[in-house]
Amino acid sequence: MKTPASAHACGIVLVLLSLLAVLQTTSARQNGIDIYSLTVDSKVSSRFAHTVVTSRVVNKADTMQEATFQMELPKKAFITNFSMIIDGVTYPGNIKEKDAAQKQYSEAVARGQSAGLVKATGRKMEQFQVSVSVAPAAKVTFELVYEEVLKRQLGVYELLLKVRPQQLVKHLQMDIHIFEPQGISFLETESTFMTKELANALTTSQNQTKAHIRFKPTLSQQQKSSEQQDTVVDGDFIVRYDVNRTLSGGSIQIENGYFVHYFAPEGLPTIPxxxxxxxxxxxxxxxxxxxxxxxxxxxxxxxxxxxxxxxxxxxxxxxxxxxxxxxxxxxxxxxxxxxxxxxxxxxxxxxxxxxxxxxxxxxxxxxxxxxxxxxxxxxxxxxxxxxxxxxxxxxxxxxxxxxxxxxxxxxxxxxxxxxxxxxxxxxxxxxxxxxxxxxxxxxxxxxxxxxxxxxxxxSPLMTAVTFEYPSNSVKEVTQNSFRLLFKGSEMVVAGKLQDQSSDVLSAKVNGQLSRENITFQTESRVAEQEEEFRSPKYIFHGFMERLWAYLTIQQLLEKMVSAPDAEKQALKTQALGLSLNYSFVTPLTSMVVTKPEGQEQSQVAEKPLENENSHRIAHSGHALFGLDSAGARGPRILAGASGRLPGLPRPGQPGPLQAYHRSLYPPYGIGSGKRLAAAPGLMHFLSDPLVGNDYDMDISSREASTRASLPAPIQAPAVILPLPGQSADQLCVDIKHSQGPLNLLSDPDQGLEVTGHYEKEKAQFSWIKVTFQKPQLQVHVSRTQVVVTRDRRNSAYKWKETLFSVMPGLKMTMNEAGLLLLSSPDKVTIGLLYWDGPGQGVRLLLQDTDRFSSHVGGTLGQFYQDVLWGPSAAAADDSKKTLKVQGHDYPATRELKLDYQEGAPGTEFSCWSVEL
Known part of the structure; x- marks a missing residue:
């Protein structure tokens, strides 16, 4: 189960799983260690995530082999349990005070034995690793459990599953159950590994308060996916959601004698x-x-x-x-x-x-x-x-x-x-x-x-926020006073109920707005809340007590940072006691992993702090972990990763030079077989795309020699548009007199606007920006990256990263050829393409243009209004006409242009050419 992978993190996320292996897929199979089952079960109950990762492996070799379980988890998460089952015997991980565990660790190192530590590996993650020797035909089950409170940032909670077994897995399954009593206001998913085949293995069901997301690809689906990529299932799977909110005192939820109070009121004005x-x-x-x-x-x-x-x-x-x-x-x-x-x-x-x-x-x-x-x-x-x-x-x-x-x-x-x-x-x-x-x-x-x-x-909303509860109803409350509440965040207070508390728990939240004080009041009925959290499918018993312990430990650790020396020991003692009582691997505890007799006797997992040394190690490109020293998004095998082009045979495979010609003008596939209008060139979209292979080569020299062998190309138009009502003709729009920002498309009925910055000297767009009103989304693409902005959140992607995102009212996909599609059942499909052939730059693609409304406008949008043809000034010349659009006359000339649609350079086609 060892494969090379790079560790990374993105933005503000909860990492539910990252299973990394240390060797390549082929090496893993030669080594004989086979992952035959990999499952993730994550239950998110009222923002508290409890995740169980189970990996089952078998040694198919004839000799003893080493199996390594390696995964990543968020820095804010606490490991709560780890165990290995070998020959029916369970070898658990025992959580001890850090000093005691460190002593055992040092003794193992002194004996020449390896001892695994949890390492910081990226922006938000830590890596956990355990190795064990496996006899021929023997099976090992690894199981890791970790927990974390989801923190709301910029209006959302995020969960990220990173999956890279690097081999086909007979039973690969991920289940995420979300239960939010306040009600789920929106839910969206995103993946960096999803293909058309794998997308069919993803199911999502949701009602007012519950959601279930399952990813369960068959061997056949994994196999078809691997035929189009360098690896099999390999990448990120993200779930984003938020809950319903009102202008109120928040939501108090109660389970098994503990309560948690979430406060993030809607509708408050921003304080200057x-x-x-x-x-x-x-x-x-x-x-x-x-x-x-x-x-x-x-x-x-x-x-x-x-x-x-x-x-x-x-x-x-x-x-x-x-x-x-x-x-x-x-x-x-x-x-x-x-x-x-x-x-x-x-x-x-x-x-x-x-x-x-x-x-x-x-x-x-x-x-x-x-x-x-x-x-x-x-x-x-x-x-x-x-x-x-x-x-x-x-x-x-x-x-x-x-x-x-x-x-x-x-x-x-x-x-x-x-x-x-x-x-x-x-x-x-x-x-x-x-x-x-x-x-x-x-x-x-x-x-x-x-x-x-x-x-x-x-956007600050309140200052000096305090939470008040009846003293005879609660005890051992976590932090209940806060300096600032910002828009998009959330305040969380938890505590225990008194034994003789009333049937109703009430609360006051006091704070200051810009020019006045404000008080919110809310209450919750204990019996009703207890009943609500008894669904075994979505809830693990006692989660709210663990949520309270988690928050208390985190806050004690934070207080230790700024506390006077005289107070630090008392805070440390309290945090250590809770860590041991609830079996949390925190900066104060470590987990000793025992092994069968005769093997290295122990490994120690401890939680690193956010310090310089751990990150310098993690970002040094250490061979064991295969880390990308830049901490870049997504896994990367650094050796031989550059200089690859889609559509070419691998080294040693026969392939005519024409294969390279086609790689300069590849027919990027979306599976529909429809045409897309493109700027500066139109591609013909085929159901069987010529993409997926990699080829190591010197791009610049090979491209130069190839271009030299081609005839001088006919000028390519800046934009190719299908003429409204004219299926046989095409309209070529040459942008020759405009420079800088352009309003390309604007359709208020579609809630769509497309702008771009055109460089007429290079005959290309340096950037294009697409803005949707519903959902509120902006996509800004340049020659270097794709930036998606939603609700003040920015997500950056590199061109040619696989992306599959489904959000309410819009689907966003990107393939390895660099085609980004934004589609909806009732909207025009917008395509954005990173084109690295001749005339390198960003291209705009349009599909389903019949969905434009009568109010569409803009440099390109005007041609989707009523278009009339009239004779040219030289009426005898059939190659010249006048195009009438919204009261403007455009001279149009029948010309031969280079057609990017056909997928090969030098192909000519006839179109009506208009200059703007």
């Missing part, structure tokens, strides 16, 4: 904010870091509300403020700020202390001079990539200076860029001042990470 961005521009930020920071700041400026105030402080050896005071986020000020943000250059040292004190002084001065709007809140957002090197360099003194200066008046959020920064320093700095820390990973989407973080804090 005063925000100071403190930006590190030291020499270590030079290059890609500062470029991405500039990009993010420019985008963030567009998201500021006109009611907000803002300023910049940039620092290297010295700190400099952009303006002497905070300024309103007016259109004029924002425009000037864009220019400032675009001009930030990196050089010099790192003086964090002076920059932070300057930011605090700026807010204090504005407050003293009554320049802060009444009822507004103030935030400081620090972005740095390194340790302090200039001025005050003692982290402890800087933390004390900043805490004394802020004095509880403002909230500080710290973003650590990369892995050279001391994350522990930033975390304490933020937690001391009512904020939080976040690591920004060095990757192509770093600018999006910065934007997403800002979106999380961009």
């Amino acid at each position: 904010k005063n925000v100071i961005f403190v930006i590190d521009k030291s020499g270590s930020m030079m290059g890609r870091k500062i470029q991405q920071t500039r990009e993010a700041l420019i985008k963030i400026l567009d998201d500021l509300s006109p009611k907000d105030q803002f300023n910049f402080i940039s620092f290297s050896g010295e700190a400099t403020q952009w303006k002497p005071l905070l300024v309103r986020a007016s259109a004029e000020n924002v425009n000037v700020a864009r220019g400032y943000a675009a001009s930030i250059q990196a050089q010099g040292g790192t003086n964090i202390n002076d920059a932070m004190l300057m930011a605090v002084q700026l807010l204090k001065k504005a407050n003293q001079e009554e320049l802060l709007p009444p009822g507004s809140i103030s935030l400081i957002i620090l972005l740095t990539d390194g340790d302090p090197t200039v001025g005050e360099t003692d982290p402890t003194k800087i933390q004390r200076n900043v805490k004394d200066a802020i004095d509880g008046q403002y909230s500080l959020f710290c973003l650590g860029f990369g892995f050279d920064v001391s994350y522990n320093f930033l975390e304490k700095l933020a937690l001391d001042n009512g904020g939080l820390a976040r690591r920004i990973y060095e990757d192509s989407d770093a600018a999006l990470q910065l934007q997403d973080f800002y979106q999380e804090v961009a």
Whole structure:
């Protein structure tokens, strides 16, 4: 069951499963270890996820072989159980205090035995690994259990299953059961490995409060999928959902003597904010870091509300403020700020202390001079990539200076860029001042990470939020006071019911809006709630008690970060006791995995902290784990991964040069056999696409020689459109007189708008943006990536990643050829294609254009209105006509054009050509 895979994470997610193997599929089969069953059962009960991963393997070799169970789980999750069943004997994992387990671990290492640790492997994940020797024909069952409270961010909960067994599995099944008493408001799924065959193995059922998602591909479906890809089932499966909400005191849910209170009211107005961005521009930020920071700041400026105030402080050896005071986020000020943000250059040292004190002084001065709007809140957002090197360099003194200066008046959020920064320093700095820390990973989407973080804090709704419960009804309540509530987030309080509590549990939630205090009241009937959580299919008994323990441990660990030394030991003792009582692998405990006699006697799994060393190891490309040093989205085998083109034979296989010709103009398949109108070229979509093979080669040299052997091509049109009502003719639109942003399509009845930036010198689009009103979705594609924005959430994908996303009212798919399709039963299908043949760039594709309404408009949309043909000025010339569209006359000439539809270069076709 060993295969190579890269570890990664995306955004804000709960990882329900990631089963990784260490060898390639062929090697695994030669090794004789075969996975004959892999199942995942995840029950999400009121945001608490309990996941069981079971893998069954058999040694089909004639000799003893080693089987490795390797998987990833979210950093916020706690492992609660692991066991191996070998020859009918169960070998459990025992959770011990970390020091005791570490002693056993050290003794094993001293004896020359390997001892597996849980390693940090990406943005949000940790890796768990256990190996065991398996006798010929023997079977081993691995079972791992972990638990986590789902955190709501930017309006959703996310669950991610990462599946890569790297071989066909006779019994492969994933079941996700979701039960939410508040009601499920929306549910969507996304996959990076789904093919047409595998999509048939996915079923989703949902009612008001429950959902069941099952993925159970047969061997035949897996086999058909593997014929079109390098690997079999291999990638991510994501579930996103949210629950119904009202303007109320939230939802109190009760089970087995414990309660949990969720609070995220809808309909509250946003509080104006005063925000100071403190930006590190030291020499270590030079290059890609500062470029991405500039990009993010420019985008963030567009998201500021006109009611907000803002300023910049940039620092290297010295700190400099952009303006002497905070300024309103007016259109004029924002425009000037864009220019400032675009001009930030990196050089010099790192003086964090002076920059932070300057930011605090700026807010204090504005407050003293009554320049802060009444009822507004103030935030400081620090972005740095390194340790302090200039001025005050003692982290402890800087933390004390900043805490004394802020004095509880403002909230500080710290973003650590990369892995050279001391994350522990930033975390304490933020937690001391009512904020939080976040690591920004060095990757192509770093600018999006910065934007997403800002979106999380961009819309404050309430301040000074407190939860009150009758003292005779509850006890041992988790944190019940919070500094800020942001839009899209959720506050969670849990506790125990008193033995003699009443039949009704009531609660008050007090807080401050912009200009007034507010109180919410809610109540819950104990007997009714207890009855609701008795469904065995969706609920595991006692989950709410474990939810309470989980929250309590997490909050105790967080308090330890900023607590005085005198208090830390008491917090540690309490958190350790709960960790042991509830069998959680936390930073204070480790799990010792025992093995059969005669093998390496133990392995130790411990939970790593968010520190520098673990990430430096994880991102070093260590051969054991096959990690992508960039932490990139999706698995990648680095050796020989570049220089591959679809549609070519593998090395050693015969194939004429024409195969390469076709790869330059491949017929990308969607299975419908329909034509799509394309810009700059139209492809003919076939049910049997010529895609799926890889070929290692020097692309640039081979492409150059191939082009040289071809005749000079006839000019390709910028856009090919089927003429309305004219099935035999095509209209070729050449964009020759326009440059820059264009409104390509706009149909208010469809809730659709397509814009693009056209470069007439290159005769291509540098980017295209598609916006849907229902669901609210924006897809922005460039030559480098696809960015999907929904409800302020950004997701970045690389071209030619497989993608299969089903959301209410829209399906989004992308294949390995780089074709992204956005489709709906009642909407025009929009296709976006990364074209790396001649005239490389982004292409726009259209299908089902008969669904355009009579209100469609735009540069291309106008041609889907009533079109009339008239004689040209030279009436005797049959090759010239006049095209009348919405009162405008366009000269049209019958010309030969290069037809991308036919799937081969040099093919000519006749069309009516119009210049715009």
